[in-house]
Amino acid sequence: xxxxxxxxxxxxxxxxxxxxYVGRRLWVVADGMGGHAAGEVASREALAVIARLDSEAPVxxxxxxxxxEEASSELIRQxxxxxxxxxxxxxxxxxxxxxxxGAWLVFNVGDxxxxxxxxxxxxxxxxxxxxxxxxxxxxxxxxxxARSHPMRNIVTQCLGSPLAPNPDxxxxxxxxxxxxxxxxxxLSGMVADDVIATLLGRGDDPQATAEALVEAAVAGGGRDNVxxxxxxxxxxxxxxxxxxTSEAEDHGSAA
Ligand code: CA
Numbered sequence: 001x002x003x004x005x006x007x008x009x010x011x012x013x014x015x016x017x018x019x020x021y022v023g024r025r026l027w028v029v030a031d032g033m034g035g036h037a038a039g040e041v042a043s044r045e046a047l048a049v050i051a052r053l054d055s056e057a058p059v060x061x062x063x064x065x066x067x068x069e070e071a072s073s074e075l076i077r078q079x080x081x082x083x084x085x086x087x088x089x090x091x092x093x094x095x096x097x098x099x100x101x102g103a104w105l106v107f108n109v110g111d112x113x114x115x116x117x118x119x120x121x122x123x124x125x126x127x128x129x130x131x132x133x134x135x136x137x138x139x140x141x142x143x144x145x146a147r148s149h150p151m152r153n154i155v156t157q158c159l160g161s162p163l164a165p166n167p168d169x170x171x172x173x174x175x176x177x178x179x180x181x182x183x184x185x186x187l188s189g190m191v192a193d194d195v196i197a198t199l200l201g202r203g204d205d206p207q208a209t210a211e212a213l214v215e216a217a218v219a220g221g222g223r224d225n226v227x228x229x230x231x232x233x234x235x236x237x238x239x240x241x242x243x244x245t246s247e248a249e250d251h252g253s254a255a
Contacts, residue, residue: 001231033090046090046092091184105170120201183213
């Protein structure tokens, strides 16, 4: 796969409370919350725990849940030790490269999102853990109303909360050339989906795409920190990590 990434403090905030992890076969975006510099600490420290998944194989749903629980417990421990970090928390969304099954694993806690661009069509893979999403689910809001709703920043799950996180895990099949986009709400809240789809699909390499997406969020007002990771699948993603079995060779796929 090819990967690009970019982050920007935006035009309003003093510091960037987002964090990102770009690994060998794990990619994660986190959006920290908390007074003073605590949000920065929360997103960074959570990623330090979750990054351990990068050297594990295979990574399954249980390992993702355990890593999120460990990260959340670590934030709670640190918040108890440091007065200024009380209440710090973070959202997270991540992607794990495919195992032998060929499925990419996607997870999220909170409202940082992962999208897929396949065949030119953008779909949101993750479902926000947010008050606004709950209202959408109950048919009480339209997507348009949700974008400007006063409660749009209130998450119903995060790492660092006393409630144990319950991450959602999704499995996604990508064809060569398909892309995944991980982002904080500084992108999804500032840039319309059709613009995201256009920038993601216009043929720039993943790094140029990541920079263009961040520029669009800043140009749109930059009211929040913005962070993106763009991953483009290629033909070797599953087989490079897991050499074909002899059975697969029998079928001629070990070229
Ligand atoms: Ca944010």
